[in-house]
Amino acid sequence: MDGDKAHTFRRYEDGADHDDWDLEEKIFQQDTSYKCPTYIHRTPPCQGSCPAGEDIRGWLNIVRGIEQPPVLESGEQMDWKDYAFLRSTDANPFPAIMGRVCPAPCQDGCNRNEVEQNVGINAVEHFIGDHALETGLKLRAPGADTGKSVALIGGGIASLTAAYQLRRKGHACTIFEAHDKLGGMMRYGIPGYRTPRDVLDGEIQRVLDMGVEVKTGVKIGVDISLEQIEKDYDAVFVGIGAQSxxxxxxxxxxxxxxxxxxxxxxxxxxxxxxxxxxxxxxxxxxxxxxxxxxxxxxxxxxxxxxxxxxxxxxxxxxxxxxxxxxxxxxxxxxxxxxxxxxxxxxxxxxxxxxxxxxxxxxxxxxxxxxxxxxxxxxxxxxxxxxxxxxxxxxxxxxxxxxxxxxxxxxxxxxxxxGDLKGLEELDNGRGLVNATGHFQWPDRENIFVAGDIVKPHLLTTAVGQASIAAEAIDHYLKHESLGKLPKVNVHHFNLLEKLKESGHAPAEYQHVQTDGTDSANWAVHNYEDRSYNQIVPADELFLGHWKHEARFDRKEVEIGPDSVLGHFGERILGPNAEEAREEADRCMSCGMCFECDNCVIYCPQDAVFRVKKSDRTTGRYVDTDYGKCIGCHICADVCPSGYIKMGLGE
Known part of the structure; x- marks a missing residue:
């Protein structure tokens, strides 16, 4: 922690008066107000800082045991490690690689930095990725065939990610790669001891197992013209990287x-x-x-x-x-x-x-x-x-x-x-290719582009851009408007999907005028999703809830000047399951309830209560009896994750 920044466990300072409390906004009359609590889902800053937009809070809460996996057809509950893998790969199909080489901008954004040290997100992702490879886990199944086909030029992380997301939507994908192996900068630009070949090949193969066709040793623009590719495929994705x-x-x-x-x-x-x-x-x-x-x-x-x-x-x-x-x-x-x-x-x-x-x-x-x-x-x-x-x-x-x-x-x-030989029409004059916010080439609506060829950056940046491009390609193939991108454009937790997954889906709405909607079973009550436009800041959390706990740092192989010659083994060693769970437990679950019970314990009116165990799931752990609530704000003040906001009634 910064030495000149003293962490405080107190929300109010000694001698604070009404001006400090901003009571005009809270509108207190004695100990009551007309504002009642509502439950607000917002994006955590780790996710907002992740170029791939991973649901980091989600898979950390799965690892720590807060969010429960679904029940399988066999009647058994899915293993939490398998479920964490599926959640993490919603956004990024390469957790084992990212856990090793990503510089983790998510950790720079982590609100835990305001307590002592950020959560070791990379370490937990490292564990999730290695577990999946060791147990042979597969990615989610491809979607129903749409009859549409997409050519992906380049076999690096951008094209592989785009192919993964497009196969989930049911579109046929063919990757064209000039080298004899896929991987792009993951294989040819990062030393092999940092991206071990068995790890890299395993994570690439999972994408190919979804039914992705591959043609290696083929350079588009030289062996096959871009014009011919445009004729043969319904859309084209350019992810050739910047390998010059x-x-x-x-x-x-x-x-x-x-x-x-x-x-x-x-x-x-x-x-x-x-x-x-x-x-x-x-x-x-x-x-x-x-x-x-x-x-x-x-x-x-x-x-x-x-x-x-x-x-x-x-x-x-x-x-x-x-x-x-x-x-x-x-x-x-x-x-x-x-x-x-x-x-x-x-x-x-x-x-x-x-x-x-x-x-x-x-x-x-x-x-x-x-x-x-x-x-x-x-x-x-x-x-x-x-x-x-x-x-x-x-x-x-x-x-x-x-x-x-x-x-x-x-x-x-x-x-x-980039090496744009044969693709000179795409060159913006700087050896790169221009792209819109949807990662569509501005000069042709059927061509999309992402990754280092747009602007050299991180592997995880290419993953995020490719996911956006895949979504845009899907809209293009369906002849739909690409629409406006959300302010916070990440892979969001979806409460409705979670309710369906856990067997608590709302009843079908009959679309008729009715009374008593506050208790109707076809609506999700007392919940607002602001994750598409808001990132929850540290000053809206109750930091005093968190005790100081040292971050878990992965073990490293000591390599000094006298032992470096010929040393091509991995330097950073991944955590085991227990270490991963302990580190995930340091997550403050910013913007989502993690079932700490503070609001239930401290409510003086017993207005806040736990949802019945048979009905509860992530995001639906507590509820409020508004017949008892006096709007005292205590539940919001003691909520460590900033999930409760006073505003219902405005």
Whole structure:
């Protein structure tokens, strides 16, 4: 917790007067008001911060035992681990991968940060994903066949997610991939020890098992024209990613073969061609790709005596491939990372920076590349840099600060673009493709696009965009208006679906005028869903309910400078079931009742009561007898999750 921010368990300060209490809004007369409580479902900030829009609160409440799984046809209740998997994969079919590599912006948004530390959401997702693979769980079944077909260009996470969501809606899907394997940046852009191949292949296969056709080794625009694809399919989804790196725009860089891009370096490593690197590796950039390049370079090391054709740049450029037998001769590599801004401003995740430093990588900030210095053989021998001063808020080069850093391999991880050969009409001039809010290509209504080719970002961003695009494709194929996107565009908990699932669906409404609607069994009473336009903030929770509990941090394999060479095993170890449940129990269930009983216990009028056990389910645990309620606001004040709002009667 921030040291200068004292957490308080008190809602009101000593000496607070009526102005502090804002009683005009509450309209108290003695201890009563005309406002009565209603139950308001809102989106939690973890979900609002998740680019994929996962129902994080939902699957955390399942893991902790609050939300109960449905009863199967056999009469047995579904296992909570299986149910958590189904809920998490409503939005994202790759929990095992995301639990390992997602930088977890959801945790930055977590309201628990106002108490001590965020909930370890990634750790719980890691457990859910691994459990599903270990037990062979399948994704939800595809929908009824619609007779419509969609071509998906590219086999990365965006296309795989779109195919998953489209199959759930019953549309036929065919993925076209230029490589011989699916996975995109999950396979070729992230080191394999961070996305283990058995995990990646298992999660991809689940999507294909839904009836997705795959054609690998086919590049649209080269082997088949986009025009032909448009004729053969009812809609087209473009998810080709941004798998072309940006070269260093400084003198000398374009002339040196040993100046390569981070994307090309990682692809050569991940497809097995690059088995050893160089002795002095210099990485330019401050993002996660730069950290991955540096970490891989330390693991690969170098071979002192090797043939010229075995130099890493020739392997990366595709001219040759390394013999696996030579790796036994390799020695360690000196790896440095330079970034033009201060180190603390690097966009790489804190964990990635910590790891590479522990593994022996040097990181230098406020250094600006000036020129690649060439040797007599035409290869780069050093990088000339200048020191930068950022104290004014903008970059100012320090006079006479230029100096050289020796290197025999310079890797630029400073940006990415798409390979749009044959698809030039889609190019927006920056090597990317424009998209509307529905992720439809503005120039043609039958073409949709999502993922890094729109703007390089996180894997989970591609998942979220692809889900929106799949929804838009579904509307397009049905000749429906795409409509207006909700303010909070995530995968929302649906109380009506939950009531149906638990056998408490409302009776059918007869559409006739009637009295006594406050007790009618065809309506859902005393509940309002504001999740489509509101995220519940921390200041509307009763933080005093929560005791300080340390976050569960996953165990890590210790990898130091002396043990990193040749270490290609996983570094982060997932939790077991007990650890996952304990960490999920730290969730504050923001915006949804988690059955703490505070409102029942503290109501002075006994107006708030538990719903009968036979009738209760998530979101329907408590109710209010308005004949007894005096509008004292106590139930709302002691609600830890912000689920109760005073307003009924306005």
């Amino acid at each position: 790196g940006t070269p260093i725009p400084i003198p000398g860089a374009g002339e040196a073969a040993n100046c390569i891009t981070g994307v090309a370096f990682l692809e050569a490593f991940n497809d097995g061609r690059l088995q050893h690197g160089s002795q002095k590796v210099l990485v330019i950039g401050g993002g996660d790709t730069a950290m991955d390049v540096a970490a891989v370079a330390r693991r690969l090391g170098h071979i002192t005596h090797s043939h010229e054709q075995d130099r890493p740049e020739y392997v990366v450029l595709g001219h040759t491939a390394h013999d696996v037998a030579t790796v036994a001769k390799r020695d360690g590599a000196d790896v440095k990372v330079i970034y033009r801004r201060p180190v603390e401003k690097m966009p790489a995740t804190e964990m990635e920076v910590k790891h590479v430093r522990e593994e022996g990588v040097e990181i230098h900030g406020s250094l600006v590349p000036v020129e690649v210095m060439l040797g007599e053989d035409g290869r780069a021998r050093a990088l000339k840099v200048a020191k930068a001063d950022w104290s004014s808020g903008k970059m100012e080069i320090i006079e006479n600060s230029e100096h050289e850093i020796e290197a025999d391999l310079i890797v630029a991880a400073i940006g990415q673009a």
